[in-house]
Every structure is written in structure tokens, then in C-alpha cells.
Amino acid sequence: MPRFVDVDERRIELTDAAARLIARAGLGAATMRDVAAEAGLTTGSLTHYFADKRELLLCTFQASLAGRRSQRSARGLDAHSQLRATLEGALPVDDERRRHWMVTVAFCAQATGDAELADAQRDAYREFRGHVANLVERTGIAQRDGAIQMAERFIAVADGVAIQALFDPESWPAERQLRALDDLLSALV
């Protein structure tokens, strides 16, 4: 049934399938056949949308990033609440955010020795830092270069909690993560 399929949507279906498999059993389990099957297709279709497995992985990472970015736009909130919400978004407190973290970890592991993937990861981080710095400026907590440094510190705190929560989920239910984040943030401002 060609021409009826929305190409972009199908690509997202496939990257979502890849993300699910990666989060469930790691990149090693995300073989081309399995990703296609998870999306209800076969490798013939998969290769129709992604030239490489490498391209599939890159797109999966960026789709996961886009998914998180789309959650940012909580309009109507003051800068302070947006900042807090953005940092909370970096914690693996639900399935979607945990899945994003897993994809990120797998991607980082694969980016070792692959300059293009490493660049993608680095750029994503810088973009996030820019966004946080922007919010920091709007809160008035810090300005200019100070905002970037403050953003780096905020992100460090959020990521640090996230890492611990990721690999010891039993000890880190969502509430505990949020409490740790808040404690750390209040100590910084």
C-alpha cells in the first residue's frame, strides 16, 4: 500500500521500535530483523527508510531527543517553573524518560570511536545547555556567561541524580529523585 504511508510517520514508528528494543535489552538486541518485526514489518521495509543500521541508530537517538524537546514547551509557566520542569525532564522518573536515557547510553557507547555519532551527542548536550542557560537568564539567577556556568551546574546535578537512579532503580523511586534534585538545586541558588 504505497503512497498512502506518511514517510515521516513510518520512520518514527521504526525509530520508536528501535528505542523500545534498546531500552529493553540493549543495542545488541536491536538487530535489523528484530527492529523491523517490532514495528510489524520486515528488513525490506526497514532498509527502505534507513540506509544503514548506523543511520537507524542516529535517527533513533535524534527522534528520542526530539521527543524530549517537545515536552519542554510548557507555556504559561514562569521562567522558574520552566527551569525546574526542564531539569526534572532529565530524570528517569517515567518510562518515556527512562527509555530516552537508555537510548542515550547505548548511543554514547556506540559513539566511542565514531566521530559523527560523538558529534551528535556533543551537539545535543550543548543545545540542552543553551536552553537551560536561557531559562537561567530569564529567572534572573545569573546573566551572560554566568548563566551558562549556572546551567552547567544545574545539568550536572540533574544528570548526577539521573545516573544513580538509572542503574539502581529500586533505591530511586521517582519521589526520591525529585527530592534529591530539589535539595541540590536549593543549595545552588
Next chain:
Amino acid sequence: MPRFVDVDERRIELTDAAARLIARAGLGAATMRDVAAEAGLTTGSLTHYFADKRELLLCTFQASLAGRRSQRSARGLDAHSQLRATLEGALPVDDERRRHWMVTVAFCAQATGDAELADAQRDAYREFRGHVANLVERTGIAQRDGAIQMAERFIAVADGVAIQALFDPESWPAERQLRALDDLLSALV
């Protein structure tokens, strides 16, 4: 030339070789043949010391952990300096620590969907937390449960800086990492 080789030492040579390859080009590049070759041997020897590739990876991770742990024992220092040194040890400020981080990232990626590996990673984290909490108690910064919570916050801060430094090394020379760590720590106490 059997019987002349120290089994433990040879195992370390092999896990070191694996760690180098993993840090250089990722786990995918650390094939059995390449690991053996990096150590100046062949797969025949490698399988003589490690039953599986999985066992090799697990031992590589734990050897890397042991290497870092051995750097802790800086006797003669007061608790405060030891604490600071321990946290600084979590930053990828030199090749050895960066290599350990790379091994850890690869290991975490592989631990997804492998309960035994995940347990090893979690236990390592808890052990580290216990060590930091012990130092926190000795500094008098906090006591009992408070020490553990404080340790978690210190580790979060150090890991957060480490993560940013790992994947954007150009922006994060050693001095900048140390400055960020010190800034964050002074804000917490």
C-alpha cells in the same frame, strides 16, 4: 612457556588490553581476536583465561574498578582531603580515569537486559557510595543517614561534571572540571 606466567598478572594484562580497546573504539571493536592481539597473544590463550566474552567483559569492568579503588588509599591525609580526592577520582581528568569511564559506559550499555552485569554495576555504585559516606562521616559534615544522603549528593555532582566532560572534552580540560567540582562542593557544605 607455561608455569612461568603468573595467572593473575596475565589476566590483568588481558583485561587491560580489553579496556584499552574499549576506550579507544568501543566494545564493538573489542573482539576476542583483537583483545588477544592487543595483549600480544591469540584467542587460544584468551579462552584459556576467560570462558566467555561475557566473563572477559565482567572481569575487565571489575579490574578497572579495582584500579580506581587502589588509588583511594592516600594515607596521611585528613578526611576532608581524602573526600575531595575521592570525588576528584570520579572525574575523567587523565587517561586512566577516562579509560575507566569508557569501560563503565560500555559496561552499562551491555548490562541492559543482563541482570548479572546490571547487578555488578549497581553493587559497584553502592560500594562507592558507602566509601564516600564513610569519609563524609569522618569529616563531620553529616552523620548516619545524613552521611549517605550527603554522599549521594556529592557523587551526583561529581558524576554530573564527569558526564559533561566525557562527551565534550574540548570544552572541559582538567582544570575546568576541578573548578566546577569545587564550586559545586562548596555550595553544598
Next chain:
DNA sequence: GGCGATGTGGAACAGATGTTATACAACCTC
């Protein structure tokens, strides 16, 4: 209504990789 383009399925291919088996060499012990 035929034709080309687009999606899809399925099979086949080639390469790599973990693993196993075998043969040989060096050492210790008796």
C-alpha cells in the same frame, strides 16, 4: 486502462565473530 513509481516481503549472500577442537612446546615433579 496501462505504466511507472513506491512499499513491502522474503530469500540469499558475504563477512565477521564467539566458540571449540587439536597439535605442539615448555615447564614441574617424581
Next chain:
DNA sequence: GAGGTTGTATAACATCTGTTCCACATCGCC
């Protein structure tokens, strides 16, 4: 000094995986 043990190299094996290829179905368009 013979025998057994340990370490090492080499080769072979089986499997898996990314990739390519081809046939077929479905649609828009002239």
C-alpha cells in the same frame, strides 16, 4: 629423564547479522 600438566597457536565450525537483491502488490497519473 619420562610423564603429566599448563600455556599457546592455529585452524575449523557454526551462527548471527548487516546488507543486497528480486519479485510482487498497490497506488497515482496520463
